Amino acid sequence: MSRQSPITGLLPASTAVTAHGDYTDAWVRDNVYSILAVWGLAIAYRKLDANQGRAYELEHSVVKLMRGLLFAMMRQAHKVEFFKSTQAPLDALHAKYDTETGDTVVGDGEWGHLQLDATSLYLLMLSQMTASGLQIILRSMKSI
Numbered sequence: 001m002s003r004q005s006p007i008t009g010l011l012p013a014s015t016a017v018t019a020h021g022d023y024t025d026a027w028v029r030d031n032v033y034s035i036l037a038v039w040g041l042a043i044a045y046r047k048l049d050a051n052q053g054r055a056y057e058l059e060h061s062v063v064k065l066m067r068g069l070l071f072a073m074m075r076q077a078h079k080v081e082f083f084k085s086t087q088a089p090l091d092a093l094h095a096k097y098d099t100e101t102g103d104t105v106v107g108d109g110e111w112g113h114l115q116l117d118a119t120s121l122y123l124l125m126l127s128q129m130t131a132s133g134l135q136i137i138l139r140s141m142k143s144i
Contacts, residue, residue, distance in 0.1 A: 003015070004064070004065065005099050005100050007100055007101075008026075008068040008071070008072075008099065008100060009061070009063075009064030009065040009066075009067060009068035010031060010068045010069065010072075010099045010100075010102065011026055011030070011031050011034050011035070011099070012024045012025065013025060013026065013030050013096075024099060025096045025097065026068075026069075026096060026097050026098070026099045027096045027118070028069060028096065028115070028119065028121075028122055029115065029117070029118035029121060031065060031069060032069075032122050032125050035061070035062050035065045035066065035125075036125065038058050038061050038062050039058075039059075039125075039129060039132075042055050042058035042059045042062060043055075043132065045058060059134060062134060063134055063135070063136050066125070066126060066134075066136045067136055067138075068102055069122060070126070070136065070137070071102055072094075072102040072103075073093055073119075073122075075102070075103075075104075076093050076104070079091050079092070079093060080093065089112070089113065090108045090113075091108075092114040092115075093119055094113050095111075095112075095113050095118050095119075096111075
């Protein structure tokens, strides 16, 4: 959790920048799988921690990351509208974002963004986390 961005809540895939690429970006799939471990601990601490301090801290990290991904995806709402009619890979949501800003990091045609499994995994976990009592989606998000 020490690598979680305090601004976006996203986790970098790695801290490595090598000849093969910059891995400091936040991939949707990696972020969701990583935060699942934290969410599991939060659920366990709900039952063990009398004052809910640890559970609250862990849940806060989960909510921050999931909101960070949601904000990044919502900035591409126009792409979702295009994708619904074209189903073209160039209109797909991006699968990785800048860890510190949540902005897209490559152009639509520069990298394979059609990773429906990552988007589906995010949506599934968003619904499960919401059902568990986490408030990830805020009413004010409608205007973004």
